[in-house]
Amino acid sequence: MTSPRVVIVGAGFGGLECARRLARRPVDVLLLDRNNYHLFTPLLYQVASSLLNPSDIAYPVRAALRGAPNVRFRLAEVSGVDLAAREVITSDGSRVPFDYLVLAAGAATSFFGLREVEEHALALKDLVDALDLRDQILRAFEAAARAAAEAERRRWLTFVVVGGGPTGVEYAGALSELARRAMVRDFPELDMGSVRIFLVEAAARVLPLFDPAQGRHAQEELERKGVQVRLGARVEGARPDGVRLAGGEWLDAATLIWTAGVRPSPLAAAAGLPRSRSGRIEVDGFLRVKGEERIFAIGDIAAAVQAGAELPMMIPQARQEARAAARNILRAAAGMPPVAFRFRSYGVMATIGRNAAVARIGPVSLKGFPGWVAWLFLHLVMLIGFRNRLVVLLGWAWDYVRYDRPIRIIGRSRDRNRGQI
Amino acid sequence: MTSPRVVIVGAGFGGLECARRLARRPVDVLLLDRNNYHLFTPLLYQVASSLLNPSDIAYPVRAALRGAPNVRFRLAEVSGVDLAAREVITSDGSRVPFDYLVLAAGAATSFFGLREVEEHALALKDLVDALDLRDQILRAFEAAARAAAEAERRRWLTFVVVGGGPTGVEYAGALSELARRAMVRDFPELDMGSVRIFLVEAAARVLPLFDPAQGRHAQEELERKGVQVRLGARVEGARPDGVRLAGGEWLDAATLIWTAGVRPSPLAAAAGLPRSRSGRIEVDGFLRVKGEERIFAIGDIAAAVQAGAELPMMIPQARQEARAAARNILRAAAGMPPVAFRFRSYGVMATIGRNAAVARIGPVSLKGFPGWVAWLFLHLVMLIGFRNRLVVLLGWAWDYVRYDRPIRIIGRSRDRNRGQI
Numbered sequence: 001m002t003s004p005r006v007v008i009v010g011a012g013f014g015g016l017e018c019a020r021r022l023a024r025r026p027v028d029v030l031l032l033d034r035n036n037y038h039l040f041t042p043l044l045y046q047v048a049s050s051l052l053n054p055s056d057i058a059y060p061v062r063a064a065l066r067g068a069p070n071v072r073f074r075l076a077e078v079s080g081v082d083l084a085a086r087e088v089i090t091s092d093g094s095r096v097p098f099d100y101l102v103l104a105a106g107a108a109t110s111f112f113g114l115r116e117v118e119e120h121a122l123a124l125k126d127l128v129d130a131l132d133l134r135d136q137i138l139r140a141f142e143a144a145a146r147a148a149a150e151a152e153r154r155r156w157l158t159f160v161v162v163g164g165g166p167t168g169v170e171y172a173g174a175l176s177e178l179a180r181r182a183m184v185r186d187f188p189e190l191d192m193g194s195v196r197i198f199l200v201e202a203a204a205r206v207l208p209l210f211d212p213a214q215g216r217h218a219q220e221e222l223e224r225k226g227v228q229v230r231l232g233a234r235v236e237g238a239r240p241d242g243v244r245l246a247g248g249e250w251l252d253a254a255t256l257i258w259t260a261g262v263r264p265s266p267l268a269a270a271a272g273l274p275r276s277r278s279g280r281i282e283v284d285g286f287l288r289v290k291g292e293e294r295i296f297a298i299g300d301i302a303a304a305v306q307a308g309a310e311l312p313m314m315i316p317q318a319r320q321e322a323r324a325a326a327r328n329i330l331r332a333a334a335g336m337p338p339v340a341f342r343f344r345s346y347g348v349m350a351t352i353g354r355n356a357a358v359a360r361i362g363p364v365s366l367k368g369f370p371g372w373v374a375w376l377f378l379h380l381v382m383l384i385g386f387r388n389r390l391v392v393l394l395g396w397a398w399d400y401v402r403y404d405r406p407i408r409i410i411g412r413s414r415d416r417n418r419g420q421i
Numbered sequence: 422m423t424s425p426r427v428v429i430v431g432a433g434f435g436g437l438e439c440a441r442r443l444a445r446r447p448v449d450v451l452l453l454d455r456n457n458y459h460l461f462t463p464l465l466y467q468v469a470s471s472l473l474n475p476s477d478i479a480y481p482v483r484a485a486l487r488g489a490p491n492v493r494f495r496l497a498e499v500s501g502v503d504l505a506a507r508e509v510i511t512s513d514g515s516r517v518p519f520d521y522l523v524l525a526a527g528a529a530t531s532f533f534g535l536r537e538v539e540e541h542a543l544a545l546k547d548l549v550d551a552l553d554l555r556d557q558i559l560r561a562f563e564a565a566a567r568a569a570a571e572a573e574r575r576r577w578l579t580f581v582v583v584g585g586g587p588t589g590v591e592y593a594g595a596l597s598e599l600a601r602r603a604m605v606r607d608f609p610e611l612d613m614g615s616v617r618i619f620l621v622e623a624a625a626r627v628l629p630l631f632d633p634a635q636g637r638h639a640q641e642e643l644e645r646k647g648v649q650v651r652l653g654a655r656v657e658g659a660r661p662d663g664v665r666l667a668g669g670e671w672l673d674a675a676t677l678i679w680t681a682g683v684r685p686s687p688l689a690a691a692a693g694l695p696r697s698r699s700g701r702i703e704v705d706g707f708l709r710v711k712g713e714e715r716i717f718a719i720g721d722i723a724a725a726v727q728a729g730a731e732l733p734m735m736i737p738q739a740r741q742e743a744r745a746a747a748r749n750i751l752r753a754a755a756g757m758p759p760v761a762f763r764f765r766s767y768g769v770m771a772t773i774g775r776n777a778a779v780a781r782i783g784p785v786s787l788k789g790f791p792g793w794v795a796w797l798f799l800h801l802v803m804l805i806g807f808r809n810r811l812v813v814l815l816g817w818a819w820d821y822v823r824y825d826r827p828i829r830i831i832g833r834s835r836d837r838n839r840g841q842i
Binding site: 035036037053063072138187189407 | 456479481483484490493496560563606610815832
């Protein structure tokens with residue numbers, strides 16, 4: 001008897017964890033991803049602010065799978081699922097058969113149908129986003145240095161970050177430090193006091209998943225760093241030269257960063273499986289897709305419900321779901337009944353830059369320097385690979401001591417360099 | 422009296438050295454480049470073989486100019502020179518006046534009019550080239566792992582490097598080590614013995630600027646690493662699936678790397694200045710453009726003649742010319758006559774990979790391990806910035822001990838990821 005063939009779509013936190021849990025077990029695993037790396041998304045904002053290199057947070061999937069002879073990887077984008085034939089369909093038209101399927105394709109940026117914003121804003125969801133954003137920020141400073149008119153200079157030095165979740169808060173803080181600590185030495189011709197960073201959040205406070213006191217603390221820290229926090233504000237439209245808020249206010253700004261919305265991967269719709277109102281794939285209490293015995297969905301693409309609500313699109317949720325799905329696949333293959341999944345929260349944390357973070361770890365709330373140390377330690381531990389930990393730690397130490405962001409190169413694209421200077 | 426305004430076009434080895442020589446002297450210097458970084462081109466092949474990060478060899482120009490209040494930088498591509506008005510014209514149409522001009526725009530890849538080759542080959546001349554090439558190499562291994570037919574797999578695992586100069590020799594050696602040392606662990610499903618690397622050189626030996634014995638030694642080292650060296654061979658045509666050599670031989674190969682030709686930057690023609698037969702700008706013995714009193718040309722774009730021949734397009738030549746041009750500008754500004762330039766050679770070196778290099782330093786010829794250590798030391802010292810030296814040294818040590826190429830991520834472009842899988 002051959003081992004059951006498990007296909008996992010997506011090498012993010014859910015998919016990779018699931019593959020590792022199935023390593024050296026009696027199944028044949030094929031992991032598919034359209035990128036050849038696993039991305040450590042919590043530090044993406046540091047790539048976008050010239051502090052880390054892409055390779056510091058992008059770990060080759062094949063290296064992560066070494067030592068697991070029953071797990072293979074294939075670089076492929078999955079475009080659909082043939083439920084009847086039990087095959088996954090890739091974008092080049094080839095078909096991959098499965099006995100069990102784990103959909104872990106994650107989420108993408110949602111612009112809520114705001115077309116102008118989608119056209120002009122930069123997102124911060126994948127590695128290419130982060131490199132594009134880094135290039136745009138550095139290009140904005142260069143353009144400001146070249147600008148003949150004061151109004152033009154001011155527009156290049158104005159950055160609007162939309163979304164008061166961890167990504168928006170962390171990026172606004174990092175951007176402020178980049179401008180006021182590192183760029184100030186590169187651009188003696190610019191007055192960095194005229195740099196304006198707006199953080200626009202529709203809700204009444206930032207970091208809605210944290211305690212209200214921690215949200216207030218984060219806001220104060222951001223304001224101390226010169227970030228102008230606009231609560232209860234929504235972006236309604238955008239042009240290359242600025243952003244229009246609901247109510248009519250116009251902000252002259254050359255750079256718009258959008259961290260305000262996510263939606264499940266397009267594969268959720270393309271797979272032809274039942275979906276919840278949020279667009280995520282509906283799963284039962286065992287993380288099987290509703291109506292399917294052999295298809296599981298985990299992480300951002302799946303609508304795992306607990307206490308009457310969908311679990312948020314976060315890493316701990318994806319990883320715990322991955323473990324449960326792996327266990328239930330092994331049980332099903334052995335003819336045993338599935339075990340129900342229950343998410344257990346250990347806390348949340350976000351950093352606002354140098355020496356400042358907020359964290360809730362179980363019953364303990366941390367902020368300021370202790371929160372920041374906890375944040376540093378946790379993120380260092382979570383990185384894959386000794387070399388990455390070492391290099392990231394060195395990068396952080398360098399920045400801490402020297403106030404220097406070493407990766408200040410506009411490097412991604414020749415065409416964009418040409419077009420946008 | 423205001424200081425004379427010196428405009429330098431290009432922040433390569435010539436332009437940057439010239440700017441530094443004019444720092445804290447009685448001139449106002451404006452350095453222009455279309456990139457915001459100075460590129461340490463001798464290690465470009467290591468970025469293209471997944472060993473170093475782009476930021477390890479790309480140093481922000483503004484950081485290199487810190488502490489020189491009379492030197493400023495502007496991100497701009499220069500498209501022409503208005504000789505009568507004494508202005509440089511940038512690609513966005515703005516004009517930059519000068520009292521003295523230094524043209525140091527370097528060189529670009531030449532395909533000698535071979536259109537098929539230009540369309541299908543990857544070059545290795547700038548940072549975007551290196552990242553494209555890295556992505557292509559990694560994608561080729563992924564495609565080989567996915568290939569259904571043996572012939573297709575073999576084609577993906579065949580790499581043709583054209584050009585037996587230092588770049589071609591170094592890249593062929595690095596590619597062999599990447600495949601046989603690092604990728605072998607990532608791709609247990611592939612037989613790395615079927616990887617074929619060709620080095621195609623039109624001359625009768627590799628490294629024509631070195632002693633014949635050193636060229637032979639380099640060739641033997643490459644062959645020991647499994648590289649097939651084809652001397653007296655020329656590439657005549659190319660398709661996505663292979664390369665046609667003069668004489669009709671066809672090599673099934675998915676990847677063609679072109680290091681065989683350089684030509685002066687297009688600015689040489691666009692500037693409307695006298696040019697030699699090689700297309701470089703003609704200069705007199707003081708490095709002034711022929712017929713011009715206030716315009717200098719240095720480095721790859723300039724045809725500095727010595728002993729009846731144009732100096733080759735190499736870094737020491739550019740740097741020595743930069744120093745001479747800077748001195749002659751200062752002398753002219755002070756009303757003194759120019760001093761003649763004379764290039765002095767200190768040697769040449771090239772590495773063929775782990776433990777192997779050839780070097781000629783003055784009267785001393787080195788090869789093998791001593792040559793390799795000399796190569797390592799010199800390149801480390803030439804890098805700009807303590808942090809880069811430290812990070813590159815760490816990267817080399819890691820690779821040496823672990824046979825590991827850490828930067829194995831296909832990271833540059835979303836569109837290419839989609840299109841070419």
